[in-house]
Amino acid sequence: MAGITRHVEVVLEGLTIGPLRLTTNLCLSPLAGYTNLPFRLVVREVGGVGLATTDLVNARSLLEKRPKAWKLVETRPADQPLAVQLFGARPDEMAAAAQLVETLGAACVDINMGCPVRKVCQVGAGSALMRDMDQAVAVARAMVKAVRIPVTAKMRLGWDARNITAPELARALEDVGVAAVFVHGRTREQGFTGRVSLDGIRQVVRAVRNIPVIGNGDVTTPEAAWVMLKETGCAGVSIGRGAFYDPWIFRRTWAYLSRLRTGDSTGDQHSDQEIPPEPTFEERLQVMRRHLDLLVEVFGEESACKMFRKIGPWYARRFGPNHEFNRRIVHLQRRDEFEEIVATYCRWRQQFCDAEGNLLPRYQPPPLTASFLAPDEVAEVVSVPSGPVEFW
Numbered sequence: 001m002a003g004i005t006r007h008v009e010v011v012l013e014g015l016t017i018g019p020l021r022l023t024t025n026l027c028l029s030p031l032a033g034y035t036n037l038p039f040r041l042v043v044r045e046v047g048g049v050g051l052a053t054t055d056l057v058n059a060r061s062l063l064e065k066r067p068k069a070w071k072l073v074e075t076r077p078a079d080q081p082l083a084v085q086l087f088g089a090r091p092d093e094m095a096a097a098a099q100l101v102e103t104l105g106a107a108c109v110d111i112n113m114g115c116p117v118r119k120v121c122q123v124g125a126g127s128a129l130m131r132d133m134d135q136a137v138a139v140a141r142a143m144v145k146a147v148r149i150p151v152t153a154k155m156r157l158g159w160d161a162r163n164i165t166a167p168e169l170a171r172a173l174e175d176v177g178v179a180a181v182f183v184h185g186r187t188r189e190q191g192f193t194g195r196v197s198l199d200g201i202r203q204v205v206r207a208v209r210n211i212p213v214i215g216n217g218d219v220t221t222p223e224a225a226w227v228m229l230k231e232t233g234c235a236g237v238s239i240g241r242g243a244f245y246d247p248w249i250f251r252r253t254w255a256y257l258s259r260l261r262t263g264d265s266t267g268d269q270h271s272d273q274e275i276p277p278e279p280t281f282e283e284r285l286q287v288m289r290r291h292l293d294l295l296v297e298v299f300g301e302e303s304a305c306k307m308f309r310k311i312g313p314w315y316a317r318r319f320g321p322n323h324e325f326n327r328r329i330v331h332l333q334r335r336d337e338f339e340e341i342v343a344t345y346c347r348w349r350q351q352f353c354d355a356e357g358n359l360l361p362r363y364q365p366p367p368l369t370a371s372f373l374a375p376d377e378v379a380e381v382v383s384v385p386s387g388p389v390e391f392w
């Protein structure tokens, strides 16, 4: 009990990345195509997130002032603290882009060491950096010299099971001034299959001397976040797809960790009551609506509605029966149409509810489970959004 309380207390001190002090140790992972300004604002408004990051941004495109790259770094004062993730292989370009990011007001700049796209790897960027330690270190060193904000790196455990390079790489990066390392507990070869290796993350925690290591992979519940923290000794947890299922995950996890500290728990066995409940259907609708409104503000109605066609179904995964919603939302064209779709769906959903309007237990979506908490070897527990992301 004393051990667990002390560990939670350390965690509840928040996370410090170089001079940057975060209010919680929970971070939003970059999800290209999803972690844009509207989604970051939604997650921040819901609460509990210590640091949010942009999608990966091509350093050269940023320097060449390409509009798409600049749109990716669009931010607002409410979108702080913000990390901008850059990819590139040339130290001079990455350093210049980091300076640019600093002038735009980013709180820190992250180096992508995970992108598998051939075009990126062929020029030595993304996950290719995990195979070329000298280049990775040269890039990091140049960036650290160029900016005052902390420079961080995000990686997988290694290229494949025979090449687990993350511990050595993390240590080498620390030596040139990298302020924190984010590690997804799978190899590039694994894609999103198999279990997240808590042991693999632990090895990285042990390899560095002082900098925080932030664990990542398959965290979809407050309990999974706590298990990752406890089992690996990592200083924080970064959540990607789990936030898409549930933008409340940061708030719920932070509340859960705080309750563990108050000493109500009886050791490592926590009852379900200690885990804050999932949001109600009405709350989900409210936040989903806010998400759409922010998309309209930032991208304009037409693009926002197109983008929302793939976002809406993620919210609907926790609605219970959702066919009627998904069937229509994937054709969304106008903001006002959304209200009509929701109203029709709510009427349709009544048939699965009791007299108080609550979903009958047999229609409730099954609880989410992290791969590392599942009893048996599983192929994939958390869905992966469609697109060329198999090896992120």
Ligand SMILES: Cc1cc2nc3c(=O)[nH]c(=O)nc-3n(C[C@H](O)[C@H](O)[C@H](O)COP(=O)(O)O)c2cc1C
Residues within 6 Å of the ligand: 029, 030, 031, 032, 033, 055, 056, 085, 112, 113, 114, 115, 154, 184, 216, 217, 218, 219, 238, 239, 240, 241, 242, 382, 384, 385, 387, 389, 392
């Ligand atoms: C659709 C998608 C896009 C992603 N984009 C990026 C990215 O731009 N940069 C990056 O470092 N990782 C990216 N990732 C990897 C995630 O940041 C994260 O490491 C991975 O999804 C595991 O965490 P999770 O299980 O919490 O999602 C992406 C993953 C997905 C599914």
